[in-house]
Amino acid sequence: MxxxxxxxxPVEDVEVKIADGLISVKGKRGEDSYPLPDGxxxxxxxxxxxxxxxxxxxxxxxxxxxxxxxINNRAVGVSKGHTRTLIVQGKGYSAEVKPKAIDMQIGxxxxxxxxxxxxxSVEVKPGQNTFTLEITGNDKHLVGAFASxxxxxxxxxxxxxxxxxxxxxxxxxxxxxxxxx
Numbered sequence: 777m778x779x780x781x782x783x784x785x786p787v788e789d790v791e792v793k794i795a796d797g798l799i800s801v802k803g804k805r806g807e808d809s810y811p812l813p814d815g816x817x818x819x820x821x822x823x824x825x826x827x828x829x830x831x832x833x834x835x836x837x838x839x840x841x842x843x844x845x846x847i848n849n850r851a852v853g854v855s856k857g858h859t860r861t862l863i864v865q866g867k868g869y870s871a872e873v874k875p876k877a878i879d880m881q882i883g884x885x886x887x888x889x890x891x892x893x894x895x896x897s898v899e900v901k902p903g904q905n906t907f908t909l910e911i912t913g914n915d916k917h918l919v920g921a922f923a924s925x926x927x928x929x930x931x932x933x934x935x936x937x938x939x940x941x942x943x944x945x946x947x948x949x950x951x952x953x954x955x956x957x
Contacts, residue, residue, distance in 0.1 A: 785844065789855040798810070804854075827843055853916060866938045878892060882929060882940075
């Protein structure tokens with residue numbers, strides 16, 4: 777049995793509706809839905825949602841875990857939301873959130889403007905020679921994709937940690953290069 781798929785989904789703060797092969801979740805941050813694949817069913821038992829599969833074929837086992845993870849991500853998104861934090865370090869680096877865009881000075885000869893997708897909010901927390909971008913939204917995929925897009929603008933370099941890095945990222949520091957004579 778799938779280890780992920782057999783875990784129950786807690787739905788205490790979320791209203792769940794199961795109808796016609798579609799699971800709809802509604803919480804304080806909005807609502808979302810997910811279509812159930814063929815052979816996958818869902819049952820409410822108290823304050824938990826259980827995902828079940830029809831048989832033990834490879835395809836059903838794969839879909840079992842994926843479906844459970846997708847529904848759990850949607851339930852968390854509409855109740856608490858998903859957050860990804862980027863730390864941006866560099867001398868003279870700055871950022872400003874404008875309506876539907878973020879305007880950044882990140883070491884290029886020009887300012888970089890990145891459009892914020894619908895459904896996401898970005899907060900800038902300034903610091904000394906650094907700032908933090910906190911990306912929040914209901915859709916985990918969209919939050920991660922936008923954070924990845926920003927990260928690719930200037931990846932962290934391992935000598936002075938200049939650039940974008942995730943808050944939970946471990947960067948292996950390198951020693952400064954030296955000249956041998």
